[in-house]
Amino acid sequence: MTKVRTPFILVNFKTYSEATGRNAVRLAEIAERISLETEVCIGLAPQFVDIVSISSTVSIPVFAQHIDPIAAGSFTGHILPEAVREAGAIGTLINHSERRLKLVDIDTTVRRARESGLLSVVCANNAIVGSAAAALNPNMIAVEPPELIGTGIPVSKAKPEVVSGTVDQVKRINPDVVILCGAGITRGEDVAAALRLGTEGILVASGIVKAKEPYEVLMEFAESVT
Template sequence: MAQAAADVADDSGVRVGVAPQDADLEAVAETGVETWAQHVDPIDYGSNTGHTLAETVAEAGADGTLINHSENRLKLADIDGSVQAAERAGLETIVCANNPEQIGAVTALGPDAVAVEPPELIGGDVSVATADPDIVTDAVEAAANVDEDVDVFCGAGISSGDDVDAAGDLGASGVLLASGVAKADDPRAVLEDLVDPLV
């Protein structure tokens, strides 16, 4: 899947990243695809057994990291610490949030991007851009009210080029997705469909 993503990114000129589990970061990065960690902790070097150090994922080849994914929620202070740790390690950041109110709060922490992902739509067959377009437009507005330089992505149920197109029409700068590609019989074909509206 990582090699397919690298090939589609090269062929289309569209930015495509993959966020594997930590154990696979180096192998995924070796394909040449933009590689993202799924999480970093708000820690520095020291006694932190069981935590993920930002510098470690950077050394493994990660270009950036997700923070506060719906499957790994953090308190606001820990999100802030994780953003700072990622910046210290030279990693880009995308902070996830459930709703526009949270988008506004996490935008204030200075990440590179934020992503609105309603948990009830994650892994489903209906895109957030279709099921609840207002949540996307409200998230874009909430982020812009705090910092217009922070990109806004949307995720949850994204699985086709039409979903990407709809997200862009609502003001999103990009999308996050997993199951639409990970569960596909032909990940490359799905990726090609996803980037088609962008080329």
């Protein structure tokens, strides 16, 4: 996992208009500036169509939001891992709460990510699903209680037991997996709380993308982990 360092902040652009097309590139440039200034590793997960523009503009790690469990061939409308890699991504989210996958497909997708040179971040909604995901040997697991996503109620404060429970259960099954947490994170202290619970980074979306001043908020996040 030489392409990212922990503590790791991964910003999911979702399909927000504030993070589409030119807006996506602008947000990526802000993130790159903060990463260079603070030396904190910040990754970006833009929409598929924006991966090329962003990865050719900034030097920080770019992730896909999803890949399909397929090889090259007849899969119209699907996301080929190798295409995402050639476009400049170095990793991918898998099984995000807005794009849940079948168990057998997560297994295949984690393998396909590995084969095509992509880091895998499997999302989980609770500690048990996180520990099941750990058995599939992804590089990272991101635990996000879906009921907190987008609420501004930080998982690291509202459900610390979900975070620390996930850390415990995942590490028992697979001590090599890096654990992120997400949902409701909008302030630097939420990020710091997440790390104190044993995670090695966070997954954030609206907290940055929808912020009035993304630069200020992301800088606060980065400073809280240094």
